[in-house]
Amino acid sequence: MKALVYQGPRDVRVKEVPDAKIERPTDVLVKITVTNICGSDLHMYEGRTDMETGRILGHENLGEVVEVGNAVDRIKIGDRVCLPFNIGCGFCKNCERGLTGFCLTANPGTAGAAYGFAGMGPYSGGQAEYLRVPYADFNCLKLPPDAQEKENDYVMLSDIFPTGYHATELAGVRPGESVVIYGAGPVGLMAAHSAAIKGASKIMVVDTHKDRLALAEKAGAIPIDDSDGSCVDQILALTKGQGADRGCECVGYQCCDKHRNEVPNLTMNNLVKTVRATGGIGVVGVFIAEDPGAKDELAKQGQMAFDFGQFWMKGQKIGTGQSNVKAYNRPLRDLIEAGKAKPSFIVSHELPLDQAPEAYKNFDERKDGWTKVLLRPGA
Ligand SMILES: NC(=O)c1ccc[n+]([C@@H]2O[C@H](COP(=O)([O-])OP(=O)(O)OC[C@H]3O[C@@H](n4cnc5c(N)ncnc54)[C@H](O)[C@@H]3O)[C@@H](O)[C@H]2O)c1
Numbered sequence: 001m002k003a004l005v006y007q008g009p010r011d012v013r014v015k016e017v018p019d020a021k022i023e024r025p026t027d028v029l030v031k032i033t034v035t036n037i038c039g040s041d042l043h044m045y046e047g048r049t050d051m052e053t054g055r056i057l058g059h060e061n062l063g064e065v066v067e068v069g070n071a072v073d074r075i076k077i078g079d080r081v082c083l084p085f086n087i088g089c090g091f092c093k094n095c096e097r098g099l100t101g102f103c104l105t106a107n108p109g110t111a112g113a114a115y116g117f118a119g120m121g122p123y124s125g126g127q128a129e130y131l132r133v134p135y136a137d138f139n140c141l142k143l144p145p146d147a148q149e150k151e152n153d154y155v156m157l158s159d160i161f162p163t164g165y166h167a168t169e170l171a172g173v174r175p176g177e178s179v180v181i182y183g184a185g186p187v188g189l190m191a192a193h194s195a196a197i198k199g200a201s202k203i204m205v206v207d208t209h210k211d212r213l214a215l216a217e218k219a220g221a222i223p224i225d226d227s228d229g230s231c232v233d234q235i236l237a238l239t240k241g242q243g244a245d246r247g248c249e250c251v252g253y254q255c256c257d258k259h260r261n262e263v264p265n266l267t268m269n270n271l272v273k274t275v276r277a278t279g280g281i282g283v284v285g286v287f288i289a290e291d292p293g294a295k296d297e298l299a300k301q302g303q304m305a306f307d308f309g310q311f312w313m314k315g316q317k318i319g320t321g322q323s324n325v326k327a328y329n330r331p332l333r334d335l336i337e338a339g340k341a342k343p344s345f346i347v348s349h350e351l352p353l354d355q356a357p358e359a360y361k362n363f364d365e366r367k368d369g370w371t372k373v374l375l376r377p378g379a
Pocket residue numbers: 038039040041042043159160163182183184185186187188206207208209212226250251252253254255256257266267283284285286321322323366
């Protein structure tokens with residue numbers, strides 16, 4: 001089959017590789033119809049993780065089931081399914097409680113497994129013609145009859161829609177509250193969409209890219225352009241000097257100042273400044289345990305100078321980590337089916353798999369208009 005293979009920093013190629021196949025009786029095999037490029041792929045693409053060369057990328061996958069293992073009960077050939085990027089077993093201590101981003105079975109020795117992901121187990125990604133799905137009865141989200149018509153919406157259930165929603169959950173967003181979101185990438189835009197669905201009274205989204213800020217506005221948010229580094233003042237001015245009730249970090253360890261230089265503690269400390277006393281902060285942007293490629297000495301060891309004193313004085317709360325996609329994807333699917341959520345508003349490109357290397361390059365450069373790329377291996 002054809003698949004997108006990681007060859008080394010900024011070098012991905014579409015190659016012929018051995019077909020994905022059923023390896024355990026609880027697996028199914030999915031023919032991928034659509035698979036997205038994610039901001040998380042870029043950390044690997046840029047060589048800023050310990051991703052092994054030769055591995056297939058892709059963790060935002062949707063397709064049709066073409067083969068089922070002997071022990072699979074619920075999922076049938078022909079089902080259209082969306083796969084959470086995290087692989088859960090369904091029976092460990094964390095999965096039982098809905099914390100499927102921290103499964104203790106699927107990647108022994110670590111909490112959390114995913115497709116085509118550095119440090120998240122040996123599973124191949126879905127930027128390919130076929131994908132092996134472990135613990136398939138648990139992991140497959142079955143899609144309703146409008147699966148094909150709304151495919152660009154449903155594919156967002158694999159990661160970024162539940163992840164944006166998770167940011168609002170970690171922050172504790174409730175109806176009527178104000179929210180500031182750092183990052184107008186796909187995840188930040190999904191956090192804005194989720195905050196709007198939850199009934200937030202004021203949503204502010206910070207970035208420097210005008211095309212992405214325009215989409216934030218489309219999602220019902222106030223765009224905050226940080227091109228001159230004034231986002232803190234702008235947010236305080238919009239919140240009577242007190243800060244927002246809730247804040248979401250949707251950028252991660254490669255966050256930048258107005259000159260696009262990496263300053264790893266910038267968004268975290270801006271959140272402390274722009275969330276009100278006793279407010280909540282949800283961090284879904286990725287921070288990693290070590291980052292040898294960082295210029296900053298602390299960041300090389302996965303550390304940062306965090307304004308803990310101010311955080312403590314303000315009595316703020318913080319929640320972090322991978323999204324537990326399974327905890328949210330079913331109700332978010334039902335909102336899409338009911339026409340009450342439309343996450344596809346961020347899609348900028350739909351391309352055949354062969355064009356993935358070029359798409360990675362453009363998305364990585366945050367080129368104007370490259371917000372979210374969908375790859376279609378069958379096209
Ligand atoms: N926790 C999870 O489960 C999960 C899931 C998916 C993605 N992620 C992570 O979420 C983050 C965002 O993903 P994405 O796909 O939206 O990526 P992206 O890189 O496309 O978007 C990030 C955006 O942040 C902006 N930005 C940079 N510095 C900033 C700053 N100082 N203030 C405000 N905005 C700033 C960039 O201009 C960019 O538009 C990444 O770290 C990704 O790995 C986490």
